[in-house]
Amino acid sequence: MKLFIFIFSVLISLTSFAKSYNLSISEKIVSFSGKEKKGMAVNDSIPGPILTFTEGDTAEINVTNNMNVETSVHWHGLILPNFQDGVPYLTTPPIRPGKTFTYRFQITHSGTYWYHSHTGLQEQQGVYGSIVIKPKKQKLKYDRDLVLVLSDWTDEDPNEVLRTLKRGSDWYSIKKKTAVSISDAISNGAFGGLLGLWKMRMPGIDISDVYYDAFLINGKKEIQYSELKAGERVRVRVINAAASTYFWTTIGDANAKLVSSDGVDVVPVKASKVLHAIAETYDYIVTIPKNGSIEFRASAQDGSGHVTAILGSGKIRKAMIVKAPDYIERTKNSAGMSHSMDMTSGKKMDHSMPDMKMTDHSSHKMMNHDMKKENMKMKEGMNSKGSEFSYDILKSPIKTNLKDNNVKNIELNLTGNMWRYVWSLNGKTLSEVDKIKISRGEVIRVVLNNKTMMHHPMHLHGHFFRVLNKNGEYSPLKHTVDVEPMKSVTIEFPANETGDWFFHCHVLYHMKGGMARIFSYGDKRDSRLNNFALSNVLDMDRHWYTWTETKAASHYGSIELTSSNTRNQFNLGAEYGWNKNLEADISYDRFLSDYFRVYLGANTENKIEEELGATETVGTLGLKWLLPYFIDSNFRIDSDLNLQLSFDVDYLLFSRVAIFGYWEVTNDFGWKTKLPNNNSWEKDYVWNLGLEYIATKNLSIFTSYESRFGAGAGISYIW
Secondary structure (H helix, E strand, C coil): CHHHHHHHHHHHHHHCCEEEEEEEEEEEEECCCCCCEEEEEECCECCCCCEEEECCCEEEEEEEECCCCCECCEEECCCCCHHHCCCECCCECCECCCCEEEEEEECCCCEEEEEECCCCCHHHHCCEEEEEEECCCCCCCCCEEEEEEEEEECCCCHHHHHHHHHCCCCHHHHHHCCCCCHHHHHHCCCHHHHHHHHHCCCCCCCCCCCCCCEEEECCECEEEECCCCCCCEEEEEEEECCCCCCEEEEECCCCCEEEEECCEEEEEEECCEEEECCCCEEEEEEECCCCEEEEEEEEECCCCCEEEEEEECCEEECCCCCCCCCHHHHHHCCCCHHHHHHHHHHCCCCCCCCCCCCCCHHHHHHHCHHHHHHHCCCCHHHCCCCCCCCHHHCCCCCCCCCCCCCEEEEEEEEEEECCCCEEEECCECHHHCCCEECCCCCEEEEEEEECCCCCEEEEECCCCEEECCCCHHHCCEECEEEECCCCEEEEEEECCCCCEEEEEECCHHHHHCCCEEEEECCCCCCHHHCCCCCHHHHHHHCCCEEEEEEEEECCEEEEEEEEECCCEEEEEEEEEECCCCEEEEEEEEEECCCCEEEEEEEEEEECCCCCCCCEEEEEEEEEEEEEHHHEEEEEEEECCCCEEEEEEEEEECCCCEEEEEEEEEEEECCCCCCCCCCCCCEEEEEEEEEEEEECCCCEEEEEEEECCCEEEEEEEEEC
């Protein structure tokens, strides 16, 4: 009888705690900005429904794809079997159109988490939602939960957004009015800083790459929860599900306490202002006041907008308003940054000495001494966090230190090229490197050095890691860590899983640009993935982007076609002047580094300035190098052994007006054809100078003087 009762209780335990959800992903017409646009919704909602579990449950989630493209769902922050992680082609099969995939896994820990598509740019289009996991025994005292999901929305197709960034367009910065022009810099005493940025081939100080038409909180621009009653203690679970926006979050409750980060409890601490990185979660305990309400405010870090939630009813206790960044001041303060960039890229920082005691914060200070020493030279206005918010406020309530007798040290430099919008680690994109091999039983210590002027939220799938801070043995556990511009963060975790796990920047467009790696335990690939090639994951940064620019003016017309991926580019162009000069080029370019490429091609031109007036076609071999100050240089030799050197510049003069120029010299050796005067060392100069008014993302109006064609004006259109 006792045996029967035991077996029955086991069966009950295996079934009674299973919790099922059915999720359906479909296209949906939405109007977040006032314009009707196509998005992607989970159960007809953006964000998708809240999935609620209790620690110990078995989650069974049936995801049906009602779209005509593949999709997937990643359970962000959850510790689960590798096959359930939801990265298509890497850990889990993609969900084909019309198909249903069942995710089934044990819920092993509590906290605030979220889910999102890991296919293409679907996360930006609305495929995301929240997860709340209650502990078996409630440790914190509060009356109810409130989930707030922050996100950003663009009316553009996200693939078009990425294509725009790939062609080097400044349109989003111009539209947000965050671009600093030459006239702005000169009139405000920031020209030296602007030149310093140009010297480093940085177009200017920027925080977010994309212009957004709306910021949302639970799918709305503003929202009120009047059902919250006076005196109630509310656990506010905040999730940043944005594709590329950091938010400053403030709360109109001076006694609000931050109690959890990334689903893991921290020692409660007052935090009036938090920089909430993409993909992080933070929980707060707030008390609804008598005869009043509390404002929760999330302001885009770049100052381009904000969202609010009102908790309760009655008189509102306002949250702090975060001042928009002063881009002029930031540009001024970048004047001394050139040395810092040279220091961090030219000297290897020893962050990974095997005998370091990582529980001693002095070692963390020592590891970051060089970087911090340089950062001290940069004024507060240049530092987007500074003393306002730091991970040092996060302290684990229990010791998190790891044994360091079997440590694998890894150093990853966060690198990027805004000019071509290529993002990388140690100068290489995901498709250009092997997996990072790790072994079970090791402690993996990773030093992340940010060599760029943008924040990067780095997320590791399937693991929690320690973020080493001043709290030493009590350093907090997280699954996503913000790495500030020109700063360094050290994380470490025990290698105790199996399979391959994705590690990437959670700025969606940076990940697609190549800033990702795969941590691999070296296990044999799951046989259920045999029909799904891993190359589909690696190809995310090999995608080709194509654009065409045409110009029609009173003195000449031209067309240029460019098709480019991370390391390769094809160019086809033709130019016709009203003096009947026709020139056409075709080339294949190979990027050997971010700014240096070699090319092979052909050029044809009718030499109308020569008496013969013949059309000449030659092969070309050359190199192009983007020099400091954004001087685009080109040196080539053709099949007639003629040499050509040219320089091309384009700068923002006023808020929407650019100045451009071109200078070219050709040494015409005349290996095949002598000029009529028999001078085989004839030099030919070509130059132009002009102004361009940037009307829209695709349309510009320009005027210029061209040495071959004279003066004129016209329009330029890119598609």
